[in-house]
Amino acid sequence: xxxxxxxxxxxxxxxxxxxxxxxxxxxxxxxxxxxxxxxxxxxxxxxxxxxxxxxxxxxxxxxxxxxxxxxxxxxxxxxxxxxxxxxxxxxx
Amino acid sequence: xxxxxxxxxxxxxxxxxxxxxxxxxxxxxxxxxxxxxxxxxxxxxxxxxxxxxxxxxxxxxxxxxxxxxxxxxxxxxxxxxxxxxxxxxxxxxxxxxxxxxxxxxxxxxxxxxxxxxxxxxxxxxxxxxxx
Numbered sequence: 001x002x003x004x005x006x007x008x009x010x011x012x013x014x015x016x017x018x019x020x021x022x023x024x025x026x027x028x029x030x031x032x033x034x035x036x037x038x039x040x041x042x043x044x045x046x047x048x049x050x051x052x053x054x055x056x057x058x059x060x061x062x063x064x065x066x067x068x069x070x071x072x073x074x075x076x077x078x079x080x081x082x083x084x085x086x087x088x089x090x091x092x
Numbered sequence: 093x094x095x096x097x098x099x100x101x102x103x104x105x106x107x108x109x110x111x112x113x114x115x116x117x118x119x120x121x122x123x124x125x126x127x128x129x130x131x132x133x134x135x136x137x138x139x140x141x142x143x144x145x146x147x148x149x150x151x152x153x154x155x156x157x158x159x160x161x162x163x164x165x166x167x168x169x170x171x172x173x174x175x176x177x178x179x180x181x182x183x184x185x186x187x188x189x190x191x192x193x194x195x196x197x198x199x200x201x202x203x204x205x206x207x208x209x210x211x212x213x214x215x216x217x218x219x220x221x222x223x
Contacts, residue, residue: 010190010199011172014153017203018137018165023127025137026203033196040193 003044006051008035009058020068024061028054112148116141117223136161136207139222158222161206 009030017025031054039047096181100128106221116122127135139158155163168190178184
């Protein structure tokens with residue numbers, strides 16, 4: 001019985017690793033690699049499970065990266081308005 | 093026309109403009125790498141923003157100096173998009189080598205070796221670290 005290959009999320013996990021600076025993306029790559037290995041070995045359910053795991057890790061990595069960046073941005077914005085309130089920019 | 097896609101396009105154009113005109117190594121407010129921020133070690137993706145800035149200004153030497161793996165990453169992305177578009181819209185049936193059983197493991201080994209070697213603070217490895 002020929003099953004379709006589960007989506008392997010390799011490109012997505014490489015992007016999360018490289019662009020969100022997330023070690024979680026590495027875990028995504030491990031699961032993404034397992035999708036193809038298991039599928040080629042005929043283990044369809046295992047491949048499907050690995051695909052789901054890869055997706056989960058990528059979403060978490062992306063989410064955490066995004067939240068971290070937003071928090072950092074909020075931090076700098078807060079510092080900026082604090083500076084305005086204290087008159088740091090008055091001389092310009 | 094879906095409003096979601098309009099939003100995506102506007103966001104993409106805004107990001108491209110930001111990265112063309114702002115050099116991330118000169119300003120503070122662009123996001124920092126959470127891994128570098130917490131541990132002080134470089135992660136495999138450190139330097140990607142600076143590399144994006146250099147790439148959009150067509151300074152390819154700068155891209156390589158910031159993050160060599162970023163170049164490889166871009167080529168993988170272009171390859172994947174090309175194959176997917178050809179297979180989906182032009183009814184071709186090219187084999188995507190990213191679906192090969194060994195590709196993932198090779199990518200993993202490359203990234204791990206790159207990650208370790210760019211954190212070694214002596215001459216040949218220093219070239220891999222972002223400036």
